[in-house]
Amino acid sequence: MDFSLRIVERLPKYLQLACHLKELGHKYISSSILSKHFFIDQNNIKKDLSFLNLNGKPNKGYEINEFISAVKMVLGTTTVNKAIVVGSGNLGRAVSNYSNFTDYGLKIVAMFDDSPEKIGGSVENFKILPLDNLSEVITKLGVKLAILTVPAKSAAKVAGKLYDLGIRYFWNFAPVHLKLPDDAIIKNENLAASYMFLSYQINLNTYRNNGGKIEMVNGDIEKRIYEAFNKYAKSRDNLIPILQDVQDIRGYISKEDIRKISDYLNIADSKVYGVATFYNQFKLTQPGHYQISVCRGTACHVKGSLNIINSLKDHLKVEIGQTTRDKIFSLQQVACLGACSIAPVIMINDKFYGHLDVSKTLAIVDKLKADYLSEKEAGKTPAVSMAGQ
Ligand code: FES
Known part of the structure; x- marks a missing residue:
């Protein structure tokens, strides 16, 4: 049977995910799981899988061993x-x-x-x-x-x-x-091309270590965003990596970026926007100088993280996902930060603060703001690293 190259390129990814899920003890794999994992429209996944002649079970999907065998058969990996x-x-x-x-x-x-x-x-x-x-x-x-x-x-x-x-x-x-x-x-x-991708990422880190002065590395942001696009084939499978690259370059994803990505990948703006808003990792507004991430994982929740996030919302006058008017703070909530032993935890930029309560949290935030303003007043660029830890 002849499959389009596009399907053949996708099947190994489906196979790897199925093998991984099997290792984790899953008995079924469904087009909806594949769709969520690879950000491919579920109808397209169903179309891809229709060639496998598998019978799925309602609400369960395909029996995972049958699925793996069928994909292997198509990819020819069952023959030597x-x-x-x-x-x-x-x-x-x-x-x-x-x-x-x-x-x-x-x-x-x-x-x-x-x-x-x-x-x-x-x-x-x-x-x-x-x-x-x-x-x-x-x-x-x-x-x-x-x-x-x-x-x-x-x-x-x-x-x-x-x-x-x-x-x-x-x-x-x-x-x-x-x-x-x-x-x-x-x-x-092409190993050299792969290295160049990493070299690009190293440059981005140089930018981060320079306190966010993008201009110091590769010049114009827009140019770098277009360069980032060109690393990827015009396939909707590349939507997530492109969003990640744009966010790395600009610090967030602007409305204009969404339009450009939609043009480049030839998919609707609403689709790009839908994916960007679905994942917490993507920021659609310019982040503040300090990005506060409040952990809402179970351990932190039990120890009062809801009070902390509510007090921050009141104190900073922002909602979750927003940036303060003075652009000093942005606020987000995240899943477990992996520091449950010091719950409740917040992370500000890349620094953790643990064993918090409302008053300690607000004191940290106020000190950061005071330091920021006094550095600004002194004509310095406020450092991204935390003061007052
Ligand atoms: S639940 Fe907050 S760090 Fe794990």
């Missing part, structure tokens, strides 16, 4: 596909040592290199073979897939040779774009 690794450097060794591939039906059967110093050596159970042996091994063992971990300069030549020997499936770790005839299927893994 034989692969060779070409390039016995560190990356090639790491790939060939990765034992979990067998869980997905991938069996590495041989390793090759063209370096005379490496040929004849061994990696785990593999003897490193010369490229001259490719034809014999591919034919004898029925190899379908080549994993390329060769340097960029030799990738095109090696790929061409493999293609001529009948290989049509390439998993390419070399940082080059391979040009092969149309019937070759190539999956590129």
Whole structure:
């Protein structure tokens, strides 16, 4: 059966979630769970799953083992596909040592290199073979897939040779774009591009450590937001990561950002807004200099967090999710902060305050405000780190 590539890209995610839920003891998985987890419209999930020919149970969903087997069957991971690794450097060794591939039906059967110093050596159970042996091994063992971990300069030549020997499936770790005839299927893994994504995040942290002066890192915020968009394919699956990136850059998600995201992903503004408001992690108003998060987890609730949050609302004259008029504080409530032993807990920016009551909380807030105002008056940029702890 032929599935659209879009579905094939999504099925591994469904499979991983199903395996994870199974480990946690779940017996069923439903389109609504998948929809909530991956932020994909439930009707689209149902459409994806309709090809699996599974019978779900009302209010329960699909029996999880049947679901896993059906997805594995479609993805071909129930049959064994034989692969060779070409390039016995560190990356090639790491790939060939990765034992979990067998869980997905991938069996590495041989390793090759063209370096005379490496040929004849061994990696785990593999003897490193010369490229001259490719034809014999591919034919004898029925190899379908080549994993390329060769340097960029030799990738095109090696790929061409493999293609001529009948290989049509390439998993390419070399940082080059391979040009092969149309019937070759190539999956590129670009480690440098992945690193650049992390490098971008490191820069964002530099921005945070600079007390929020975005301009000090990569210049214009709008430009950086557009750059962030361009890291992602125009798929609604990328809505959450894009929202996260925008929030990291601007500090919150503005109405204009929602419109831009909606244009970029070609989905309705209301959908973007709906997702952004569904999750507590997203802020839709400019946060204050101090962001107060009041824990409303069970331990904190039992020890009076409701009084604390109500007193903060009165004292600061804001509702939850809002920022004070002077932009000094914003207030939010969050689930367990993981510090139940010192409940009730609040977090202000990244600092925890525990064993609180109403008067202690208001004293902390007042001191922060006083420090903030006096630093401002002295012409300094008030520090983000907490005073008075
Ligand atoms: S419930 Fe508040 S920190 Fe755990």
